[in-house]
Amino acid sequence: KNGREVVLIGKGIGFKKHTGDDVEQQQITKIYTPEGDNWISNFQSLMADIEPEYFEVASQIIELAEQQLQTTFNVYLLISLTDHIHFAVYRHHHQMDIHNEILWETKRIYHREFQVGMQAKALIKKHFDVTLLEDEAGFIAMKFVENSMADSNTDQTLAMTKLINDILNIVKYQLSLTMPDESVSLQRFLVHLRFFADGLTLKRPDQSKGQMMISYLNIYLSNTPEPLPVSKKSLFL
Numbered sequence: 127k128n129g130r131e132v133v134l135i136g137k138g139i140g141f142k143k144h145t146g147d148d149v150e151q152q153q154i155t156k157i158y159t160p161e162g163d164n165w166i167s168n169f170q171s172l173m174a175d176i177e178p179e180y181f182e183v184a185s186q187i188i189e190l191a192e193q194q195l196q197t198t199f200n201v202y203l204l205i206s207l208t209d210h211i212h213f214a215v216y217r218h219h220h221q222m223d224i225h226n227e228i229l230w231e232t233k234r235i236y237h238r239e240f241q242v243g244m245q246a247k248a249l250i251k252k253h254f255d256v257t258l259l260e261d262e263a264g265f266i267a268m269k270f271v272e273n274s275m276a277d278s279n280t281d282q283t284l285a286m287t288k289l290i291n292d293i294l295n296i297v298k299y300q301l302s303l304t305m306p307d308e309s310v311s312l313q314r315f316l317v318h319l320r321f322f323a324d325g326l327t328l329k330r331p332d333q334s335k336g337q338m339m340i341s342y343l344n345i346y347l348s349n350t351p352e353p354l355p356v357s358k359k360s361l362f363l
Contacts, residue, residue, distance in 0.1 A: 168205050176212045183253050184208040187246040191270055194242050203273040210269060211250060218256050226261035228284065231291045232268060235316060239267035290319045 173181075184207040192198055217223055226232070233240050243263035251257050272283045 165201060165205070172205060172209060176208060179253060180208050180212045180215075183249060184211055187211075187242075187249060187266070190245060190249075191239075191242045195238060195270065197274060199270070199273045203269065206273070207266070207269050210265065214258055214262050214265070215250065215254050215256050218258055223259050224261065224265075226259075226264040228268075228287055229261055229264040231287050232264040234294070235287055235290050236267050236271055239270045240264060242270065243267035290316070293319060 181204065184204055187207060188199060188203055240263060243266040244260075246266045247258050247260070247263045250262075268283060268287075271287075275283065275286075
């Protein structure tokens with residue numbers, strides 16, 4: 127495309143095709159533009175070991191997530207998600223399902239991502255006739271979270287998730303506040319917390335983080351009589 131190498135996703139797109147052959151436009155469901163030689167190398171390595179249908183399913187899930195989460199992921203998600211789905215199906219067939227230790231936190235903190243993860247689980251069942259555990263929806267949700275944080279890795283994302291959950295528990299138990307996971311107020315507060323925790327876990331220099339945290343908590347707790355003491359306690363996590 128325009129002189130650049132691209133990856134085309136579509137059902138049966140390479141059937142009976144050879145180098146230099148044209149591809150029918152209607153067969154293409156997604157076009158990925160590689161980001162450097164490292165991406166190309168990883169993609170080619172994965173293609174050698176994994177059936178094309180896994181790439182197609184991963185691409186469908188990514189498109190679904192981008193629509194529902196109103197975001198755009200970088201191309202590395204195609205590789206990591208395809209690999210994850212393939213291994214998840216393999217593990218399920220061999221009775222090697224993995225327990226997700228932060229499933230509850232994922233449902234609570236990344237509610238929208240988890241809902242997409244559940245839809246992804248249904249798509250995987252449709253294409254590969256396997257019923258994965260709910261834990262896998264949580265793992266897939268965290269793939270979206272990790273990819274949206276360009277500078278993060280799995281350990282940092284896990285640390286951020288635990289930090290946010292600790293802060294939410296302080297708010298809940300100190301003030302006896304309980305809000306539904308899908309409530310607008312909670313989701314708005316989580317946006318602030320995720321921004322704050324992202325900065326902390328990535329160790330970005332910012333002298334005002336403590337005051338930012340107090341401000342975020344005060345906004346969320348503005349209808350309570352004493353929001354500030356809880357905010358201060360949160361800073362010592």
